[in-house]
Amino acid sequence: EIVLTQSPGTLSVSPGERATLSCRASQNVGNNYLAWYQQKPGQSPRLLVYGATTRATGIPDRFSGSGSGADFTLTISGLGPEDFAMYYCQQYTTLPRTFGQGTKVEI
Amino acid sequence: EVQLVESGGGLVQPGGSLRLSCTASGFNFYYYWVAWVRQAPGKGLEWVASIDPHGNDTYYVDSVEGRFTLSRDYAERSLYLQMNNLRGEDTAIYYCVRDTFGVFDFWGQGTLVTVSS
Numbered sequence: 001e002i003v004l005t006q007s008p009g010t011l012s013v014s015p016g017e018r019a020t021l022s023c024r025a026s027q028n029v030g031n032n033y034l035a036w037y038q039q040k041p042g043q044s045p046r047l048l049v050y051g052a053t054t055r056a057t058g059i060p061d062r063f064s065g066s067g068s069g070a071d072f073t074l075t076i077s078g079l080g081p082e083d084f085a086m087y088y089c090q091q092y093t094t095l096p097r098t099f100g101q102g103t104k105v106e107i
Numbered sequence: 108e109v110q111l112v113e114s115g116g117g118l119v120q121p122g123g124s125l126r127l128s129c130t131a132s133g134f135n136f137y138y139y140w141v142a143w144v145r146q147a148p149g150k151g152l153e154w155v156a157s158i159d160p161h162g163n164d165t166y167y168v169d170s171v172e173g174r175f176t177l178s179r180d181y182a183e184r185s186l187y188l189q190m191n192n193l194r195g196e197d198t199a200i201y202y203c204v205r206d207t208f209g210v211f212d213f214w215g216q217g218t219l220v221t222v223s224s
Contacts, residue, residue, distance in 0.1 A: 097209060
């Protein structure tokens with residue numbers, strides 16, 4: 001099983017700033033099959049990025065995914081008030097599909 | 108518009124059973140994997156199970172293997188999760204998701220399952 005570790009657990013930033021979220025895997029994520037999701041309180045998660053770098057349909061370009069192998073990053077540039085939420089990474093190269101424990105982005 | 112609508116959650120005693128349903132619309136149900144992902148109260152996300160487009164192959168997380176059974180009905184465009192021998196640690200919101208080669212690209216609103224005496 002691939003274990004994903006996200007850091008930091010909580011990220012405090014101001015509106016307009018850049019947020020950098022990390023996701024490290026316990027082993028190589030083949031084909032960079034790594035996705036990122038956003039979840040706001042009381043809502044279902046929403047897909048942001050897949051294939052480590054490809055934004056999902058309708059996701060603004062201030063969300064940027066990067067990385068390869070076992071180290072991945074989600075960067076949110078120019079944080080808006082709607083971006084304060086939980087963010088999860090997920091690998092889909094092997095079964096079981098696994099998620100990181102999440103990073104909370106707060107003001 | 109892709110929509111996934113779950114139902115069937117509720118309160119059940121430890122050792123009891125429950126069947127969750129998910130009705131899909133807005134996409135060709137014959138072509139896609141579908142899955143369940145759960146979230147315990149105040150916790151993170153956990154993949155539970157996935158089923159292939161033909162309904163022939165199912166995959167489960169170890170903690171539910173042998174207790175949960177995933178199936179699909181094409182006429183009803185529905186996904187079902189039969190949950191038996193439920194435990195306290197199964198308490199969670201269960202989300203029905205469209206599974207596109209392992210990417211969970213659309214999510215339902217979730218249904219809450221509470222296992223408690």
